[in-house]
Amino acid sequence: MQQKMILSGNEGVARGAWEAGVGLGIGYPGTPSTEIVETLAKLEGPLVAWAVNEKVALEQAYGACVTGMRGLVTMKHVGLNVAADPLFTIAYMGVNGGLVIAVADDPSMHSSQNEQDNRWYALHAKVPMLEPVSSQECRDYTRLAFELSERHDVPFLLRLVTRVSHSRGLVEIDTAAGYRRTSRRYERNVPKFVVLPAHARARRLVLEKNLANLLSDPEARGVNKMEITSSEVGIITSGASYNYVKEAFGHRYSVLKMGLVYPLDGEIIREFAGRVQRVFVVEELDPYLETHVRALGVTCEGKKYISPFFELNPQAVATSLVSAGLEPLERPDPAAVEPVAGIPARPPILCAGCPHRAFFYLARREKVMVVGDIGCYTLGAMPPLDGIDVSACMGGGFSIALGISTNLPEGEKVFGVLGDSTFYHSGITGAVDAVFNRRPIVPVVLDNRSTAMTGHQENPGTGRTLDGEPTVMQDPERIFRAVGFDRVLVAGAYDLEGIRNAIREAKAARDRVAIIVKAPCRLLKDARRGPAREIVTHDCTKCKNCLRLGCPALSLKEGGYVAIDTHACAGCGLCEQVCRHRAVRVKEKGGTA
Amino acid sequence: MAPTKRVMFAGVGGQGILLASRVLAEGLIRAGVDVKSTEVHGMAQRGGSVVTQVCFGERVYSPLVGPGAIDILVSLEKLEALRYVHFLKRNGTLLVNRREIPSLPVLTGAVTYPRDIEERLASFPVSLCVIDADREAERLGNPRVMNVVLLGALVRLAGLAGLVDWKEVVAEAVRPQYREVNLRALDAGMHLV
Numbered sequence: 001m002q003q004k005m006i007l008s009g010n011e012g013v014a015r016g017a018w019e020a021g022v023g024l025g026i027g028y029p030g031t032p033s034t035e036i037v038e039t040l041a042k043l044e045g046p047l048v049a050w051a052v053n054e055k056v057a058l059e060q061a062y063g064a065c066v067t068g069m070r071g072l073v074t075m076k077h078v079g080l081n082v083a084a085d086p087l088f089t090i091a092y093m094g095v096n097g098g099l100v101i102a103v104a105d106d107p108s109m110h111s112s113q114n115e116q117d118n119r120w121y122a123l124h125a126k127v128p129m130l131e132p133v134s135s136q137e138c139r140d141y142t143r144l145a146f147e148l149s150e151r152h153d154v155p156f157l158l159r160l161v162t163r164v165s166h167s168r169g170l171v172e173i174d175t176a177a178g179y180r181r182t183s184r185r186y187e188r189n190v191p192k193f194v195v196l197p198a199h200a201r202a203r204r205l206v207l208e209k210n211l212a213n214l215l216s217d218p219e220a221r222g223v224n225k226m227e228i229t230s231s232e233v234g235i236i237t238s239g240a241s242y243n244y245v246k247e248a249f250g251h252r253y254s255v256l257k258m259g260l261v262y263p264l265d266g267e268i269i270r271e272f273a274g275r276v277q278r279v280f281v282v283e284e285l286d287p288y289l290e291t292h293v294r295a296l297g298v299t300c301e302g303k304k305y306i307s308p309f310f311e312l313n314p315q316a317v318a319t320s321l322v323s324a325g326l327e328p329l330e331r332p333d334p335a336a337v338e339p340v341a342g343i344p345a346r347p348p349i350l351c352a353g354c355p356h357r358a359f360f361y362l363a364r365r366e367k368v369m370v371v372g373d374i375g376c377y378t379l380g381a382m383p384p385l386d387g388i389d390v391s392a393c394m395g396g397g398f399s400i401a402l403g404i405s406t407n408l409p410e411g412e413k414v415f416g417v418l419g420d421s422t423f424y425h426s427g428i429t430g431a432v433d434a435v436f437n438r439r440p441i442v443p444v445v446l447d448n449r450s451t452a453m454t455g456h457q458e459n460p461g462t463g464r465t466l467d468g469e470p471t472v473m474q475d476p477e478r479i480f481r482a483v484g485f486d487r488v489l490v491a492g493a494y495d496l497e498g499i500r501n502a503i504r505e506a507k508a509a510r511d512r513v514a515i516i517v518k519a520p521c522r523l524l525k526d527a528r529r530g531p532a533r534e535i536v537t538h539d540c541t542k543c544k545n546c547l548r549l550g551c552p553a554l555s556l557k558e559g560g561y562v563a564i565d566t567h568a569c570a571g572c573g574l575c576e577q578v579c580r581h582r583a584v585r586v587k588e589k590g591g592t593a
Numbered sequence: 594m595a596p597t598k599r600v601m602f603a604g605v606g607g608q609g610i611l612l613a614s615r616v617l618a619e620g621l622i623r624a625g626v627d628v629k630s631t632e633v634h635g636m637a638q639r640g641g642s643v644v645t646q647v648c649f650g651e652r653v654y655s656p657l658v659g660p661g662a663i664d665i666l667v668s669l670e671k672l673e674a675l676r677y678v679h680f681l682k683r684n685g686t687l688l689v690n691r692r693e694i695p696s697l698p699v700l701t702g703a704v705t706y707p708r709d710i711e712e713r714l715a716s717f718p719v720s721l722c723v724i725d726a727d728r729e730a731e732r733l734g735n736p737r738v739m740n741v742v743l744l745g746a747l748v749r750l751a752g753l754a755g756l757v758d759w760k761e762v763v764a765e766a767v768r769p770q771y772r773e774v775n776l777r778a779l780d781a782g783m784h785l786v
């Protein structure tokens with residue numbers, strides 16, 4: 001029975017994978033991709049797990065696929081950088097069971113550190129890539145990708161963007177279809193699965209043949225669609241940009257929608273160009289399609305009009321192409337109002353009672369240089385905490401510090417700060433290198449027992465797997481000792497004195513010292529929640545010292561006093577410890593703040 | 594063919610924006626129109642500013658539109674109304690909850706929360722409607738249903754009240770123990786405008 005459901009793009013991918021009988025769904029959490037694995041986990045049948053990082057996820061899924069199971073791997077765009085090593089070689093080796101890698105880009109960097117355009121990975125690694133435009137296509141293309149992957153012996157990339165992953169729309173699904181795990185026979189095949197140089201050279205040629213076969217497969221070519229409605233103007237586009245083009249121009253101009261963005265079907269592009277007088281290419285981020293269309297000898301215009309950075313939208317597309325002489329359905333109306341300037345920003349902040357706050361507050365006061373990492377605690381860089389000097393990528397917190405330590409004045413130390421999930425992701429190697437190369441950094445793990453930023457996923461330190469099963473609970477302290485640290489100073493996340501002492505001790509130490517700051521994320525069920533605090537105005541000297549904690553429950557009131565919003569207060573007690581005038585106290589029941 | 598209508602919600606992480614926009618979308622689907630919506634998660638959840646868009650009509654391609662293209666902006670907080678008002682079309686509808694949530698620079702005293710937001714909003718070429726949804730929700734005994742109060746007001750303002758049985762849509766979207774209060778919130782919102 002066909003039924004319509006409203007699904008996000010991510011839910012569509014999970015649904016498609018489930019219908020395709022996927023055996024293993026695995027990924028590393030990262031906005032905007034996280035809900036694919038989470039949705040799949042709620043469906044009966046497949047094995048679903050969080051891996052420690054994206055490379056491990058891809059390799060596991062590949063292993064499953066060698067045995068004949070279908071594997072789905074998910075990650076955010078930068079995760080593919082981590083998984084790139086196996087990706088390039090798996091393309092040569094080919095598959096047994098189908099392998100689909102869903103990777104979600106984040107144009108405009110809503111929740112990311114860059115806006116890399118992952119279509120280039122497909123070209124670079126020679127891995128076919130499908131790009132859906134809607135939740136319906138997310139479901140359809142995922143199913144198709146598994147079929148094509150097995151038929152042509154290639155892994156498949158499925159490229160999503162924030163506005164596809166996190167958009168919701170109608171999806172027609174077959175409710176009668178149940179889950180049936182797809183499985184193929186495994187046969188030992190050393191020339192295929194062991195990439196010795198001699199084997200790899202042979203597989204390199206097989207890959208070319210596989211890609212050529214794929215490109216002559218009517219089902220693969222079928223996802224590239226021509227909509228000929230005008231002989232005057234034709235627009236070549238793909239993914240979310242297709243939505244913007246259609247919203248802006250409706251059926252006014254002809255459109256070629258490329259569903260298969262690698263390998264590109266030059267035939268359909270040439271045919272399309274032959275049927276219109278002017279060709280435009282509309283795509284978000286890099287001129288990926290445009291470069292290829294031009295290489296085919298087709299005259300076209302694209303980035304001359306369309307912005308090469310940040311997210312597009314229908315109005316931006318319309319406005320850009322008006323200058324090229326195109327006529328949108330609705331003339332973009334100048335907004336009723338210009339953007340209002342000079343209003344207070346509303347940046348994200350660490351929650352009231354967040355276990356990361358104290359460390360950054362003290363790091364600033366103890367004047368240590370801090371290299372941060374990716375997670376909630378990156379917010380420790382924001383004023384007033386202002387506690388991070390450098391932060392680039394996941395797992396880089398220790399390693400960048402290693403380099404900084406080579407050029408510091410005698411006796412100074414740099415601190416590298418990771419979260420627990422990041423530590424297991426790829427941070428541990430930096431700690432090993434610190435010992436190996438005798439670099440005097442102080443590695444710090446802010447252990448909140450969760451992957452908090454992306455919505456509290458399990459990780460090797462939480463003691464539970466994705467499906468809630470108990471498992472070994474890793475302990476950063478034992479890991480530090482095992483790799484060669486002489487001492488590991490453990491401080492409670494709300495113990496200001498303890499953390500300060502640990503920082504000072506580590507700074508002065510001549511042996512290898514690591515620090516762990518411990519307390520569960522405040523949003524976890526079993527998190528400590530103390531009694532709310534209040535400020536006795538009578539004792540407040542308006543020194544504003546507590547405001548430097550950047551706690552959202554504390555605010556400056558008229559007259560220069562500070563007050564605590566007792567509903568927002570998590571009772572962590574930091575402000576009480578920070579106040580030298582003893583103006584902060586536990587709120588008495590029934591009293592007024 | 595009826596032109597596509599576009600609604601945008603703005604507010605602060607934790608105010609219940611996602612639920613409000615999902616219920617709106619669900620109701621519209623039941624009414625048989627095409628709907629696409631978009632949300633931004635992630636960093637935005639840590640008390641940052643959050644927006645969603647819901648577009649509906651006979652055939653909707655894009656869930657996202659740019660400045661100057663929104664028909665109705667619903668802001669769950671006053672400062673956010675000011676931040677996103679330029680997304681509205683000329684003469685668009687602006688529904689604002691009379692609620693002030695100081696952002697971090699305000700909390701620390703680096704800047705002050707603008708005092709004249711309502712006057713400034715009233716001076717723009719949009720049709721403005723300000724309600725106190727928080728007070729209404731508190732009166733109903735659960736401050737968290739503020740989002741549904743606003744949803745009720747939106748449904749009425751947008752002329753969608755008769756489209757589907759919104760009570761049924763809301764009832765199915767919330768946990769059974771909160772059904773009653775949410776239905777009363779919806780009703781209260783409808784009567785506020």
Ligand code: SF4
Pocket residue numbers: 349350351353354355356376377448452453521522523639
């Ligand atoms: S979610 Fe947890 S770790 Fe993240 S800011 Fe809030 S309390 Fe801190």
Ligand code: SF4
Pocket residue numbers: 352353532533549551552553554564568569570571572573574575576
């Ligand atoms: S005790 Fe102080 S620092 Fe902690 S949450 Fe409450 S107001 Fe914020």
